[in-house]
Amino acid sequence: MIGVQHVRTGGPGNEVAALDVAGVSHSYGSKRALNNVSFSIAPATFTVLLGLNGAGKTTLFSLISHLYDTRHGSIRIFGHDIRRASGEALRCVGIVFQARTLDLDLSVYQNLSYHASLHGIGGREARQRIATLLETVDMQGREHDKARSLSGGQMRRIEIARALLHRPSLLLLDEATVGLDIQSRAGILATIRRLVHTEGIGVLWATHLIDEVEDGDHAVVLRQGNLVASGTVSDLIQASGTGSIRDAFSKLNRSGTAGIAEISP
Amino acid sequence: MSTSATPQKLASVTPVRSGAFGLRHYLICLKGVVLRECLRFLHQRERFISSLVRPLVWLFIFAAGFRQVLGVSIIPPYKTYVLYEVYITPGLCGMILLFSGMQSSLSMVYDREMGNMRTLLVSPFPRWFLLVSKMLAGVAVSIAQVYAFLIVAWFWGVKAPPLGYLFVLPALFLSGMMLCALGMLLSSMIKQLENFAGIMNFVIFPGYFASPALYPLWRIQEASPLLYKICLVNPFTYAVELIRFAFYGQVDWVSLGVVAGCTLLFLAAAIIAYDPSRGLMTRKQDTGGNA
Structure with a gap:
């Protein structure tokens, strides 16, 4: 495996990792979905979790968000163990799931207000945050629209606003742009990248769309439940001996040949 | 999507961590969950109408037909002969609670399939609190339906003692909690929405x-x-009797004990079932089910 390490807990400067995944494995019955996966990401970085369908990205998200129990290995979010201190850990995380999770019968405002209450935010504070975030995702004036009436891209924007309502330090997005048109994809990606730079939010962006990756990003690559590479995109390209992240990713996913998994750092 | 938002505009999303949740935060969360359930109920008018029509059909048609066939002797809490309509009213209140409890089970399975359940389960509040909040929300909606039914029944001439409408509230609450807890437990066992028909056949x-x-x-x-x-081993029996006695300002202690005990039992089992490190949700992980 190519190993360009990100920030580790207790690393240089004692900086606590935004997310520290250590030796995590998970199985569905006899089917291994994740196999001893370890990586960590630093605060205020944009990290792409790359993998083809079935690579284990959604399983990893379910473990990080404590929907599934981490029975093998450990996951820490800003130092909080997701099993032992799930409340503290989840307060640091905003999540956009792959499936649409808005309540279609409720309005945009009611959906956001519900989420705010799930984080103990109510009243005027909730109203202010909702107003600000709707502006941030360019959905101002749509508070009273039924979620059902929104397009796929608009729903995603609302879900992003919802994930930011409780001011998380780490944002997890699972295939957030799947099914959207090019313009919507670009807009959402630009907004998320901007949040990293202006607000210092760490982002784990799961995708199988290689054109969403930029050279300056960090990347974690999964293949069939195994971590096959992690590091900056430019380092991955260099280590793979290819000319682009697309070629590097293709090489990583080529089974039975000399992929990056076999290229030691 | 805005690409030119100013730092000032985004200042609200500056990461901030603070201490543990206090009582105020718990109350905000509870209020939010209850409000959401009420809003969903109001938006689903068909659900409200069917929940009202079902017991009314029993009261208007079934009871009218059977009043001549089924005689009800003087049994506690009644001190005189009562019309059959009067006799079955507590049972119909229980029916509303039973259907509503199972409806909340259906709603949880639906939420799980649609992904809405995830937004609840990734809340930083303790999972037991989230599930209890969800139950309280379901009970609040159930009780509103029961009172809507009782108002119509009152106009139909089926009347309880005036104070009975107040006394019955705690009995409705406790019975509703028991049935919602049972519904929640069942929802953790159902993998797909299609399997809900089994609940109708084997539970309701x-x-x-x-x-x-x-x-x-x-x-x-x-x-x-x-x-x-x-x-005698059916918990619903005791819920009906608890409600029946409460209408007349009396407490049937056996029923109260059974309903309270079953509420705690079902609730504990539901909390365990929804705990990702234990219970039935863990088995769902093993089979790749949705959370």
């Missing part, structure tokens, strides 16, 4: 008919000793 109908909701227990005992024994 047997639970309702094997109880004193429609006929007194002594009549059931006369007709079938086996069915009588089944009625």
Whole structure:
């Protein structure tokens, strides 16, 4: 495996990792979905979790968000163990799931207000945050629209606003742009990248769309439940001996040949 | 999507961590969950109408037809002969709670399939609190339906003592909690929405008919000793009797004990079932089910 390490807990400067995944494995019955996966990401970085369908990205998200129990290995979010201190850990995380999770019968405002209450935010504070975030995702004036009436891209924007309502330090997005048109994809990606730079939010962006990756990003690559590479995109390209992240990713996913998994750092 | 938002505009998303949640935060969360359930109920008018029509059909048609066939002798809490409509009203209140409890189970399975459940389960509040909040929300909606039914029944001439409408509230609450907790437990066992029909066949109908909701227990005992024994182990029996006695300002202590005990039991089992490190949700992980 190519190993360009990100920030580790207790690393240089004692900086606590935004997310520290250590030796995590998970199985569905006899089917291994994740196999001893370890990586960590630093605060205020944009990290792409790359993998083809079935690579284990959604399983990893379910473990990080404590929907599934981490029975093998450990996951820490800003130092909080997701099993032992799930409340503290989840307060640091905003999540956009792959499936649409808005309540279609409720309005945009009611959906956001519900989420705010799930984080103990109510009243005027909730109203202010909702107003600000709707502006941030360019959905101002749509508070009273039924979620059902929104397009796929608009729903995603609302879900992003919802994930930011409780001011998380780490944002997890699972295939957030799947099914959207090019313009919507670009807009959402630009907004998320901007949040990293202006607000210092760490982002784990799961995708199988290689054109969403930029050279300056960090990347974690999964293949069939195994971590096959992690590091900056430019380092991955260099280590793979290819000319682009697309070629590097293709090489990583080529089974039975000399992929990056076999290229030691 | 805006790409030129100013730092000032985004200042609200500056990461901030603070201490543990206080009582105020818990109350905000509870209020939010209850409000959401109420809003969903109001938006689903068909659900409200069907929840009201179902017991009214029993009251207007079934009870009117059977009042001549089924005689109800003087049994506690009644001090005189009562019309059959009066007798079955507590059972119909229980029916509303039973259907509503199972409806909340259906709603949880639906939420799980649609992904809405995830937004609840990734809240930083303790999972037991989230589930209890969800139950309280379901009970609030159920009780509103019961009172809507009682108002219509009152106009139909089926009246309880005036204070009975107040006394019955705690009984409705506790019975509603028991049935919602049971619904929640069942929802953790159902993998797909399609399997919900099984709940109708194996929980709602047997639970309702094997109880004193429609006929007194002594009549059931006369007709079938086996069915009588089944009625005695059916928690819904005690919910109906608790409600019936409460209408007359009385407490049936056995019913109260059974309903309270079953509420705690079902609730504890539901909390364990929804705990990702234990219970049935863990088994769902093993089979790749949705959370």
